Amino acid sequence: MQNNEIKILIIDDSPVWRDSLNSIFEGQNYQLRMAEDGHKALQEYREFKPNILILDLNLPCCDGKDIIRSIRNQVGDNDLYIISLTSVADVETKTQALNLGSNDFLVKTFDHEELKARINVAKRQIRLNKQLRAAFERIAQEFDTVASLQNKLIPKSCYYTQDLAIQSAYYPSGRASGDYYDFFSVQNNILRVVIADVSGHGARAAFLMGIVRALARTTEVHYLDLAQTFDLINTQLIDILGQEMDFVTMFAADIDQTNNVITYINAGHCPGLIVSRNNHTDLLEPTSTILGFFDLEFQPVTLDISESCGLFLFTDGYYEWMVSPTQRFGLTNFLNLASELLCTPHFSMETLEAQMVQGLDGRPSFPDDRSALWIHWKNNGP
The missing domain is CATH 3.40.50.2300 (Response regulator)
Known part of the structure; x- marks a missing residue:
């Protein structure tokens, strides 16, 4: 100078x-x-x-x-x-x-x-x-470039067919996100939905998210059932991460509207919510532990959805934030709020966001990424 x-x-x-x-x-x-x-x-x-x-x-x-x-x-x-x-x-x-x-x-x-x-x-x-x-x-x-690429990997916010509607929300806490969600058709017109959360933040989490997304998307072209898909992703993460402390939580489900069944695996992720037609919600709890640490055997769970109308999935950023300096919003509060709103006729992600912060002084800080999927099937059942 x-x-x-x-x-x-x-x-x-x-x-x-x-x-x-x-x-x-x-x-x-x-x-x-x-x-x-x-x-x-x-x-x-x-x-x-x-x-x-x-x-x-x-x-x-x-x-x-x-x-x-x-x-x-x-x-x-x-x-x-x-x-x-x-x-x-x-x-x-x-x-x-x-x-x-x-x-x-x-x-x-x-x-x-x-x-x-x-x-x-x-x-x-x-x-x-x-x-x-x-x-x-x-x-x-560089982070702006990563964020731009990530946005291209995330499906568009709304998706509608004659029998199905999907709403999504994606709020990264910074330029690069460790959250991932996706939906695509696999064999016999089954809809596969995926949501995952990589530990940590920033470029490292975004890189791992890209790997998870690439592996999950391969099943759209080269079909693997859910157990095989999770085994592939877990094996690759163990190979990549070695002794590192990174990990991934992931929920994936195959929705078969023809036979009115849903098959899912939850690897250490937040519980999914199945909403019934009589305004009742059931939790889809983890079926295995997190990915990236251990060799695991994955056992899918299959449920009858003839009396159900939708599946709601989310990441932990929705409840891991502080209502006050000493109090988190918490999973229980979020599940109660989401269950109540999902049973209303015109649920939207925007309404959920607004209700979460209602009554607070100012907009709270969300330290973690927030992503969610609402898959609403319309014409299943008798």
């Missing part, structure tokens, strides 16, 4: 010190401005946008410590490198200035070469901050 790219703002009420400081930087090609009091200091700061501020703490109109406080706390500028100056070697003043956000501190008996050395330290810090910002921007762009 060249000197002519560095902006230095000097704030001092003494003309003698302003001239002295100016002479130190003379001929070094810095962009230099000066102000003699606190009010002009803040005005120059806003207009000039300096990289380095050399600040006398004892100013008329506005105390130097107030200027630091304003820049750090009110403006929120943590990049500006602040060198505080004072005429007295007072430990308390120095401690206050540093605690408020000053990067460096000099007593006004300093040698010119010492100040030049401190400026060089500031330049290295400015250069490092610039490099870090550029790196973060590149990382953010």
Whole structure:
């Protein structure tokens, strides 16, 4: 970073010190401005946008410590490198200035070469901050790319046929998500629905999600029954993850409307909800443990759905959030709310979201990804 790219703002009420400081930087090609009091200091700061501020703490109109406080706390500028100056070697003043956000501190008996050395330290810090910002921007762009690709892997939000309607919700907590859901036809027009949750967040979880999705989707073209599908995914995850602590929970079901049956496996995932025509819900609890750790044998469960009208699936982000600093929303509350709403004639994901946060002060923070599927079959049964 060249000197002519560095902006230095000097704030001092003494003309003698302003001239002295100016002479130190003379001929070094810095962009230099000066102000003699606190009010002009803040005005120059806003207009000039300096990289380095050399600040006398004892100013008329506005105390130097107030200027630091304003820049750090009110403006929120943590990049500006602040060198505080004072005429007295007072430990308390120095401690206050540093605690408020000053990067460096000099007593006004300093040698010119010492100040030049401190400026060089500031330049290295400015250069490092610039490099870090550029790196973060590149990382953010990469995450945006991952998020864009993930969105393309997730089916469209609504799906309708004459006999079936599917609603979905997908709310990633960050740019990249570890959630995955899908639905597609397998042999004999059976609808296969899948929902999975990869442990953790970010690019690693998104990468594993992509693997799970690819393996699940292979069964659309090369048919495997549910037990074979889960065995394939589990075996591959064990091979990929080895001794790592990542894992996947997954629920998959084959819905056969012709024969009015549903066959499912739940590998450590949240319970599914089967909704009956008489406004009753049943939980489809886990049938095995999580994927990615152990060799497992998967036993599908088959249920008669002739008296049922739908299946609701979700990830744990829907209940692992804080209603208050000491209270989670919780699985029981979510199941009660979802069961109540699913039995209403015009259920929607938007209504579910609204009811979850009703009565709270402001929008809560959801630290985990949230995904859900509502598969509503219309014309099965007699």
